[in-house]
Amino acid sequence: MTDERGIRTAGRKEGGITFGGIATFMKVAETLSFSQAAKALGVSQPSVSVQIATLETACGLPLFNRRPRLELTDYGREFFHRARAVISRMSELDDVMRDLRELRRGKLTIGFSTPHYAMPLVAKFMATHPSVDIATRLGNTTQLIELIADCKVDLGIMSLPAPNPGLFCQMFAAPRxxxxxxxxxxxxxxxxxxxxxxxxxxxxxxxxxxxxxxxxxxxxxxxxxxxxxxxxxxxxxxxxxxxxxxxxxxxxxxxxxxxxxxxxxxxFGTIPETCGVYVVMAKEARQLPAVDAFMQIVQT
Missing domain, CATH: 3.40.190.10 (Periplasmic binding protein-like II)
Known part of the structure; x- marks a missing residue:
């Protein structure tokens, strides 16, 4: 069922509500003007009109009355109150993500088989990034590789006879x-x-x-x-x-x-040149801000 504008007034159209649509709706609801909302958002008025129409179609309900002037419908007012909470939570989420990127919060789990090599690095990291919580796991190399594979530690500091081809491995010490x-x-x-x-x-x-x-x-x-x-x-x-x-x-x-x-x-004897103490992690873990900061300490 649709109204005179072609908007579904029962059920929801497949595609769902998007955050972009919510943000545009909030600006139109605040200004009660498509043109002012478009100016505030830095987009064209037709773009705003299309986004609102798409949102109404996704909701299956009219959110605005267009005549005699632009105003929220009862459905629109209900949507506005709930959307404001969504925007607030998204802003909070954005703040959290920024804090994590900038290491103002977060957690780094480090496994190690060689405390003598691991702890000085951990101490330097904690001094440089005091807001990041550190957790540690002790184990032998085989156990640590399993913990990395199971995503139970972010990185491991361990002895290896040679780099593991399936993981990121960087040697930083070569003891006899x-x-x-x-x-x-x-x-x-x-x-x-x-x-x-x-x-x-x-x-x-x-x-x-x-x-x-x-x-x-x-x-x-x-x-x-x-x-x-x-x-x-x-x-x-x-x-x-x-x-x-x-x-x-x-x-x-x-x-x-x-x-x-x-x-x-x-x-005792001679060991391969590839044998040493390594920092080891899943290859994609190198992109994590806390892991990257730890590697900068290892490389200094």
Whole structure:
């Protein structure tokens, strides 16, 4: 059913109400003039007329009486009150988005397997952008890759043997692989250790999924033996404490632990140039303002 202007007066036409139509309606309702509304909006009067007609068609109701003068119908007044709330919420949303772009609010979730490398970066970010909330997740490299894939962290700081082709990866540190030994172990006098030097030592290894373990095992296998863990420890700190307790020796990347009175770290073998500590994220995450700001800190 339509009125004399061809506007549907029952039901809604497919296409729906647009925000542009609402904004034009509000300006016409405030000025009660198509020409003044057009001037305020910076568009032509015919454009305003078309938008209002399209909005009325979408609503299936006449919003304005055109004769004898332009005025809101009862439907138009009802629409006006509700549209004003929509405009207010959209303005609020625009403010929120601007705050997020300019890092006046927001949240950044960071996963890491190497606190020694991650925390100084986190501290610098927090000092530079105090309004952004930081959440952290600790895990090994395999766990962190899964968290990134599941969108549970925005970025990860982790050791990788080589960049993951499916993710954005930027290396910012290349520590050497070391072997931690107790100060009383005869090996402590060596300048550097080879796989043969530790072939018969009790080995303290990280859990499956740890890059430290992957790189160590690959180095040993190239030398002709398959290392078997005497004990498995779930973190670098646990490996260090097991070494300090005299349980055995274990691989640790240089720089991941603070000095320990009873543990010495000795260089071990040669690792690929691609092996290092990386910032890792989904490729599209690089566009997020907080992530971009964090990467600027990494690159300085």
């Amino acid at each position: 692989l070391m072997i931690g030994v107790h100060v009383d172990n005869p090996l402590v006098g060596r300048r550097e250790l080879s796989p043969d030097d530790i072939r018969h030592q009790p080995l303290i290894l990280r859990e499956t999924g740890s890059v430290t373990r992957q790189v160590f095992e690959a180095t040993c296998r190239e030398a002709g033996f398959d290392p078997r863990p005497f004990i498995v420890a779930g973190s670098n700190e646990a490996v260090c404490e097991a070494i300090a307790a005299g349980i055995g020796v274990g691989p640790i990347f240089d720089g991941t632990l603070r000095e320990h009175q009873t543990v010495r770290l000795l260089p």
